[in-house]
Amino acid sequence: MVSEKSSEALFPLLSIARLRMGTDGTGVTTLVAGAGCPLRCRWCINKKLLSDAPAENVSAAELLDRVKIDDLYFRTTGGGITFGGGESLLHADFIAQFRKICPSEWNIYAETSLAVPRKAVETASGCVSFFIVDCKDMNSGIYSAYTGGDAERMKANLRYLIETVGPQRILVRVPRIPEYNTEADQKRSVSELKALGIENTDVFDYIIREE
Amino acid sequence: MLGKEKCRILKEIRRKIADENDIPFVTEECTHKGNCRGTCPRCESELRYLEKQLARRTAVGKTVTLAALCTGMALAASGCAPVGISHIVGGGTELSGAVPYTDVIETPEPDIEVETGEVDWPGNEVELTGEVAPFEEDDPSADAFPFNEEETEIYLENDLSGMVAYEYGE
Numbered sequence: 460m461v462s463e464k465s466s467e468a469l470f471p472l473l474s475i476a477r478l479r480m481g482t483d484g485t486g487v488t489t490l491v492a493g494a495g496c497p498l499r500c501r502w503c504i505n506k507k508l509l510s511d512a513p514a515e516n517v518s519a520a521e522l523l524d525r526v527k528i529d530d531l532y533f534r535t536t537g538g539g540i541t542f543g544g545g546e547s548l549l550h551a552d553f554i555a556q557f558r559k560i561c562p563s564e565w566n567i568y569a570e571t572s573l574a575v576p577r578k579a580v581e582t583a584s585g586c587v588s589f590f591i592v593d594c595k596d597m598n599s600g601i602y603s604a605y606t607g608g609d610a611e612r613m614k615a616n617l618r619y620l621i622e623t624v625g626p627q628r629i630l631v632r633v634p635r636i637p638e639y640n641t642e643a644d645q646k647r648s649v650s651e652l653k654a655l656g657i658e659n660t661d662v663f664d665y666i667i668r669e670e
Numbered sequence: 671m672l673g674k675e676k677c678r679i680l681k682e683i684r685r686k687i688a689d690e691n692d693i694p695f696v697t698e699e700c701t702h703k704g705n706c707r708g709t710c711p712r713c714e715s716e717l718r719y720l721e722k723q724l725a726r727r728t729a730v731g732k733t734v735t736l737a738a739l740c741t742g743m744a745l746a747a748s749g750c751a752p753v754g755i756s757h758i759v760g761g762g763t764e765l766s767g768a769v770p771y772t773d774v775i776e777t778p779e780p781d782i783e784v785e786t787g788e789v790d791w792p793g794n795e796v797e798l799t800g801e802v803a804p805f806e807e808d809d810p811s812a813d814a815f816p817f818n819e820e821e822t823e824i825y826l827e828n829d830l831s832g833m834v835a836y837e838y839g840e
């Protein structure tokens with residue numbers, strides 16, 4: 460059993476949420492959240508979970524077994540599985556394996572910051588139906604202050620995605636981040652995204668609740 | 671989206687699947703008071719029943735039609751950050767409106783348990799028979815996908831997008 464599993468990618472499963480509609484994909488979707496993220500966003504809602512929570516490692520077949528219960532809903536609504544987290548593309552190899560064994564009619568969505576190595580984006584471009592990208596802010600200074608990461612990596616990956624899968628398969632979310640950016644910054648981000656060829660943007664506000 | 675609204679939409683999808691495939695289907699309005707998760711053992715058994723009926727049709731060479739019931743459902747997103755007001759612009763539908771802080775994944779426990787306990791259905795106590803008998807849990811075909819990928823023809827039609835209430839969060 461051990462040798463069988465060692466040849467396949469495992470997914471650090473944090474949670475599964477069934478029967479979602481219009482929240483993270485088209486049609487009826489199941490959100491599969493995995494552990495791990497390269498960014499350290501100030502307002503991350505999963506911070507504690509990403510670092511402390513024990514995640515259960517599952518194989519693609521094991522995950523399929525858990526989510527196939529909604530096969531009919533997925534097929535009839537254009538829905539499917541949304542990989543989130545954390546950073547879903549850290550598990551691009553796993554998603555590719557899952558894509559191979561799940562029904563071809565299912566859509567695979569990935570919520571991502573694109574703060575990942577190019578290799579992961581390449582792998583994902585071949586198996587993800589639609590990308591939901593949270594760009595944070597396109598301004599490098601704001602981006603690094605808020606996430607601790609490098610905006611240039613995200614932008615380079617976004618350009619690569621636009622070239623390989625096309626803008627129709629990408630939604631970029633542009634948040635208003637309290638204490639970090641303004642509406643004017645959001646507008647500048649949207650303009651920059653449009654200049655890159657992005658057609659679908661989601662402009663929204665992070666709402667911070669005190670504990 | 672409230673569980674009751676979700677339940678209504680899912681029930682409509684099940685009814686549509688049955689209609690499209692000439693599957694006898696009896697469902698009753700839920701009279702459960704208060705909110706729910708959008709599904710319950712009764713709803714799940716209806717879904718399993720449909721799977722079983724579709725598998726039977728496939729096995730005898732009948733065409734199975736799975737219409738695209740909700741192709742217009744919005745592509746919005748929740749993600750890993752605190753969600754607030756959204757305005758999706760572009761190929762998707764433009765959405766707006768204040769929503770509560772939603773979609774926090776707070777627990778390593780899967781959020782998928784079927785709600786248990788008493789659901790007040792009219793006729794709940796009456797055992798269904800014949801073609802509309804609920805799915806049997808010990809049926810060995812229960813875990814099998816109901817469709818043979820090679821044999822199943824799937825038609826996408828009937829955009830009923832208007833029936834979906836757009837909303838963020840759960």
Ligand code: SF4
Nearest residue numbers: 496498500503545750
């Ligand atoms: S990208 Fe998301 S999961 Fe990662 S640190 Fe930022 S908010 Fe948290």
